[in-house]
Amino acid sequence: MKACHATLVVTLSLLAGAWAQDPGKKEIGQVRTELIFGTSGSLAALGRVTPLGDTEQSQLRKVAKLAEFKTFVSLGSVKQSILAGYKSWASPIKNSEAIMVTFQPQARVVDKKLRLDIEYWQKKKMALRWDRVFEVGKSVYLIGPEWRDGNLIIKVELVELKDK
Numbered sequence: 512m513k514a515c516h517a518t519l520v521v522t523l524s525l526l527a528g529a530w531a532q533d534p535g536k537k538e539i540g541q542v543r544t545e546l547i548f549g550t551s552g553s554l555a556a557l558g559r560v561t562p563l564g565d566t567e568q569s570q571l572r573k574v575a576k577l578a579e580f581k582t583f584v585s586l587g588s589v590k591q592s593i594l595a596g597y598k599s600w601a602s603p604i605k606n607s608e609a610i611m612v613t614f615q616p617q618a619r620v621v622d623k624k625l626r627l628d629i630e631y632w633q634k635k636k637m638a639l640r641w642d643r644v645f646e647v648g649k650s651v652y653l654i655g656p657e658w659r660d661g662n663l664i665i666k667v668e669l670v671e672l673k674d675k
Contacts, residue, residue, distance in 0.1 A: 535596025
């Protein structure tokens with residue numbers, strides 16, 4: 512019985528050590544995710560929001576689907592690590608799981624570019640998915656679903672990509 516117990520302890524120790532050294536847990540970079548809301552309606556029901564700058568608002572109005580909106584505001588932003596082999600979860604609205612964004616690396620395109628799978632989750636259900644190439648320092652706007660009297664936009668920026 513003691514031999515069986517010792518074998519179990521050794522096996523579990525080896526598994527724990529392998530998990531701790533899992534190469535999929537290696538941080539390969541960081542991404543900033545911001546949730547933006549475009550509307551022509553009232554913002555009173557949203558509480559505290561941050562208006563986007565004039566330049567960014569005019570860029571968003573150039574997109575045909577967003578041209579009708581008078582106001583664009585930030586609902587929240589978060590910076591998150593990218594793990595080499597796992598899906599990472601981001602909650603752009605602080606302390607809320609109502610709207611979540613996941614990202615998982617697929618391939619490094621060149622030194623400062625990375626292909627990511629991005630998923631938009633609303634109320635614990637995946638609603639949208641994108642497969643895009645992101646470049647360090649450049650923001651990509653992903654048009655999300657219609658919401659309330661407007662539209663959600665997910666702004667993703669690859670902040671950092673570590674060397675191989």
